[in-house]
Amino acid sequence: NKSINLKQRPVGTPTLADFDIIELENNLNVSEGEILLESKYISVDPYLRGRMSDAKSYVPPFNVGEPISSGIVAEVIETKNDKFKKGDFVSGLLQWKEKQISTGEGLQKIDKSKASLSAYLGIVGMTGLTAFLGLHEIGKPKKGETLVVSGAAGAVGSVVGQIGKILGLNVIGIAGTDEKIDMLKSEFGFDYGINYKTTKDMKAAIKEAAPNGVDIYFDNVGGPISDAVLFNINQFARIIICGAISVYNKTELPMAIAVQPFLVKNSALMQGFIVSNYAEKFPVAMKQLSTWLGEGKLTYKETIVEGFDNTPQAFLDMMNGKNKGKMIVKV
Ligand code: NDP
Secondary structure, three states: OEEEEEOOOOOOOOOHHHEEEEEOOOOOOOOOOOEEEEEEEEEOOOHHHHHHOOOOOOOOOOOOOOEOEEEEEEEEEEEOOOOOOOOOEEEEEEEOEOEEEEOOOOOEEEOOOOOOHHHHHOOOOHHHHHHHHHHHHHHOOOOOOEEEEEOOOEHHHHHHHHHHHHOOOEEEEEEOOHHHHHHHHHOOOOOEEEEOOOOOOHHHHHHHHOOOOEEEEEEOOOHHHHHHHHOOEEEEEEEEEOOOHHHOOOOOOOOOOOOHHHHHHOOOEEEEOOHHHHHHHHHHHHHHHHHHHHOOOOOOOEEEEEOHHHHHHHHHHHHOOOOOEEEEEEO
């Protein structure tokens, strides 16, 4: 049994030296009311970068010398808790350990006949909910409108764009390789894609893609990409600030005020979004996502990295754009 701990707080871009793989005791004693879990799939997510720092945020930081935690799908291999039986699969926030004891609190039982186990970390899990609820609750999409999605080829972005198409929007995606741009159009049905790494004038490229302007911007990345989108917004545009991965590794944040006049003049709404604030809407959102999946209206992509020890590398690779769709570790 092993665990992956935060060895030190990364400064700037994290490296493998920030993580420690620790050998743990193999004999775990299950007490009354507890279950023994074996990790099957581990989610690596951009927000974990924030938890590796000690800056105050909406989730507490990880402690140095202790295991990292994230969304994990695990199998119950021993149980002294009536609510769980051996062979059940659960998902929830768990530690980066091959095996661990839990009381079961906060864990959801999952049904592998309804979706693949890994999908509970993505499309029918946190990132799917983020896409659905962020777009609906703040984006308030109306048929015929134009939606721009940044981080479009990732776990959240690829689902946002597809939901946009289901709802009859004109959808433009921004991502970092030509292969990802092709995938947005051929697999996810986006109308238009822009490679931000090879496009010199992003402002002009967005204007060309959205000649009638942008009504909704689902922002996963922040920074100059977002400034370029905001220069192109329409009256009463809605801007969902879901993430800002372009600045997560920055030690100093750039000051950007150039776009504020565009928000004023267009009476635009810009609002931060945190999926956990919408927990009461999860059942409805999950039902709709599952229905669309079942009907084939929604599809998803995963990049699966094999091996528990490769979890830190998978995290670094995801931050670097090596993933298409949801980045997941198969233990
Ligand atoms: P992704 O699957 O989208 O993976 C991250 C992607 O970010 C990479 O593949 C890479 O793609 C892109 N990226 C990395 N660096 C940059 C950069 N400098 N500029 C632009 N793009 C970059 O991750 P998720 O779908 O899990 O998360 C997407 C965003 O949503 C993150 O910002 C995350 O924090 C946020 N989020 C927010 C939630 C909330 O409740 N608020 C919940 C879940 C996620 P590329 O090749 O295109 O560069």
